[in-house]
Structures are given as structure tokens and as C-alpha cells.
Amino acid sequence: MSEQEPSICDQETYDQIFRNHYDTVTRYLYYKCGNLQQAEDIVQNVFVKLWELCASVSFSKVKAYIYRAANNTFLNEKAHEKVVLKHLRTKETDTDNATPEYLLEMEEFREKLKKAIANLPEKQREVYLLSRMEKKSYLEISQIVGIGVKGVERRISKALLQLREVLGNDLKF
Template sequence: MNKKESIKSVCDQKNFEEIFNKHSQTLRNYIYYKCGNTQQAEDIVQESYIKLWDNCAKIIFEKSKSFLYTVANNRFFNEVAHKKVILNHQKRTPSLDKTNETPEFILEEKEFYHKLKKTIADLPEKQRQVFLLSRIDKKKYTEIAEIAGISVKAVEKRMSKALLTLKEKIGNV
């Protein structure tokens, strides 16, 4: 028998099935003991065998078990690392639908917001324009004066009147 005939190829379907039948159950158990989740363990084992098949021409038959365990182990650690990233991200960014505020506070906040919107809408047009350019668009008085075609003093006066109106209708918050 020459050397070519004695070397088993992982790419041969019978040899691949032999590897699968011989190692899949113990590999699944090994990963299950690490993660404690049967479905996750089965998924990792399946992905390991897919990677073995994709790289079958590069893998020596005798090294296939080692390859499978290495791939499965790495895949498991990658999933753990990914979960850590997700958890850290969730800790840093507060959930939008979760709040520490009481329902009364949330209701008062909504009522205030609607009252503010209505009061701003009821401002005379020139005051509303100056107020929104200043507070929403963050424009400086000189920029507002250029946009509206008026003096900086006129901008200051309109802003002052707008703030007085808001204070009267909404009160100090």
C-alpha cells in the first residue's frame, strides 16, 4: 500500500460521516457543560462541522477532532464576548421605554409640554420667530437680526416680550 492510499481525506463523505458519528455527541456535551444551553451547544457544534467541511481540504483526518474542539471552543468564547458587549451597552444606554419617574410626573410633564407648545404657538408671529430661532435653532441675536432684517435691539425686545409672555402663562418651572 502506498502513501496516497493510507491518507484519509476529510472531504470524503464517508470519512466526514465517521468524524461526525464519532465526535458530535461528545463535542455537544462538552459545549453544553460550558454554556448550560442545549440549543446553543447544538448550534455551536453544527457551525463547527460546517467550518470543518468548508476547510476539509486543509485539515488532516487525524487532526479533525482537535480542529472541531478548537473551533467550537472559539465560537463559544466569541458568543460570550458578544453577550458581554451587549450587556455593557445596555448598562450604558438607558432604555427609552423604562423610566424611574412616577406616572404622576410623566402626566405632569406631558401636560406642561402641551401647555408650552400652545403658549409658543399663541405668541405674536415676530416674537415666536425670534424665540424659536434663539432657543431651538441656537442662533445668536446678531444672526437673528440678519435673518429677520431688524436691529439687535429689536431682537432683544422681542425676545424679552416672548419670555415675559411665557412666564405669565406657564409660570416658573
């Protein structure tokens, strides 16, 4: 006779999950990023998302969900930081020899690109940023995300098509 799993949507069960995993996940992220505040913020957001999706996450897989969501959120933040740093470095070198019109066009394009990437569906954005910003191979991405290489290829292809629609056909990705 098998017992039914407890529901994560039950407040007591959710509180117990929070108490059991909050500190360890926070430490896990702190070791990865070296910033306690950032780690706490990520974990807090993961638990908020877990509460929102409580009906779709099974109790037996909640620990894996929490760690995967925390890791993915951390990777997304790192990818975003790299984009910002690259943007700032590019901006510094561009300003030396560029006309004001060119600088304005570049700034508008960067904003449009940021918006386009932010508007990608989460799964497509994740693999796109891992590929283009983290310079990960499709195999590495498939291992991080937990899908096959063909799935990574499909997501990146869809992301590129959507970005091309928004930004125009003359862009090179």
C-alpha cells in the first residue's frame, strides 16, 4: 500500500520544506557567487516561485526543483552581468571615435536587444544566454538544463528566429 505524497500547497508542508532547505540552498549559492545578499535574494525568489507553482511540483522532487531553480536563476543573473559588463566595455571604446548620432543609434539598438532577449520565453532565454554569453557548448548546456542536445538546438533556433523578427534580418548572431 503506497501513501499519497503530501501537497506542497499545504502551508505546514511548505513551511517544513522552507525550513529544511533554505539554509543549505543559500550556502550552496553563496559558495558559487560569494555574495550572501545575492544568494539570499535568489533563494527567496525560488521559494516564492515554488509557492506559485506548488500544485505542479511533486513533493518527492521538491529538493531537486529548488536546487535546479536556484542554480538556473544564478546562471541567468551571471549571464545578465556579463551582458552589462560587455555593454559597458563596448560603450567605453565606442565613445572614443563615434559621432553622437552613431552613439544614439547604438544605445537604442542595445536597449532593443535587451528587451528582445528579456521577452524571449524563459527556456529559450536561458539556453540562448548560456550559449552566447557564457560560451557554453550545446552539450554543456544540455547537461546544465537537463534536456537533450537536440532540445537545446531547437530552443536556440526558436530564440534566434524570434530575435531576428524583432531586430531585423540583417543581424548576425
